[in-house]
Amino acid sequence: MLVIGITGSVGTGKSTVSRMFRDLGARLLDADKLSRSAVRQGKPAWREVVSAFGPSVLHPDGRLNRKRLAAVVFQDKVKRKQLERIIHPRVMRTIQQQLMRWSRLGKVRAAVCDVPLLIEAGVPRFVDALVVVTAPYPVQRQRLMKRYGWSEQEIRSRINAQKELSAKAELADYVVDNSDGLGATRIQVKEIWTQLVAAQHRPNRRNSTSQR
Numbered sequence: 001m002l003v004i005g006i007t008g009s010v011g012t013g014k015s016t017v018s019r020m021f022r023d024l025g026a027r028l029l030d031a032d033k034l035s036r037s038a039v040r041q042g043k044p045a046w047r048e049v050v051s052a053f054g055p056s057v058l059h060p061d062g063r064l065n066r067k068r069l070a071a072v073v074f075q076d077k078v079k080r081k082q083l084e085r086i087i088h089p090r091v092m093r094t095i096q097q098q099l100m101r102w103s104r105l106g107k108v109r110a111a112v113c114d115v116p117l118l119i120e121a122g123v124p125r126f127v128d129a130l131v132v133v134t135a136p137y138p139v140q141r142q143r144l145m146k147r148y149g150w151s152e153q154e155i156r157s158r159i160n161a162q163k164e165l166s167a168k169a170e171l172a173d174y175v176v177d178n179s180d181g182l183g184a185t186r187i188q189v190k191e192i193w194t195q196l197v198a199a200q201h202r203p204n205r206r207n208s209t210s211q212r
Helices: 014-023 031-038 044-053 066-073 077-105 137-148 152-160 165-171 182-198
Strands: 002-008 027-030 110-114 129-134 174-177
Touching: 002 014, 002 165, 002 182, 014 027, 014 110, 014 129, 014 182, 027 031, 027 077, 031 077, 031 110, 044 066, 044 077, 066 077, 077 110, 129 165, 129 182, 137 152, 174 182
Parallel strands: 002 110, 002 129, 027 110, 129 174
Antiparallel strands: none
């Protein structure tokens, strides 16, 4: 089973690219969705978050107030790292367990893992090809303001919390430029998919299928 890791920076369009790979036949694992599941009320990660950050990060009904928590951690690198240590290992374990299940079944041709911190936390060995999605800052800014209504300061704090995008691109096996419309992006994704499927039975794919 081919495993494709998708990452980039906030607002570059990782989820869009991941869905394009899904449409070509891959199964999709979304780290953001898995992280939301991990911190549902009453779960171990939820209890750890409340213990670390206090009840002020909760809604009155006990659900995690993600906006309030974000306001705390994106102003404090130590607290952000603390939150990542609570959530990220759980998400990655869930991803690995699901990949193992699919691999045992032998019915899944390829899987796509959409993980924002894939590089920051260290690309796991089970990833066969690393795809980094890029877009220039003005495009990121426009998308994030439109989608979330974030201020300039909020956008910069989230972008600065991650590894510089150009540095991520240097580590990639493939780079997708998602700044020139969905049609252009889809062409790039299809080309990568074709190359990866053709190389699927070769050993050490991350060393033998590199395109920047």
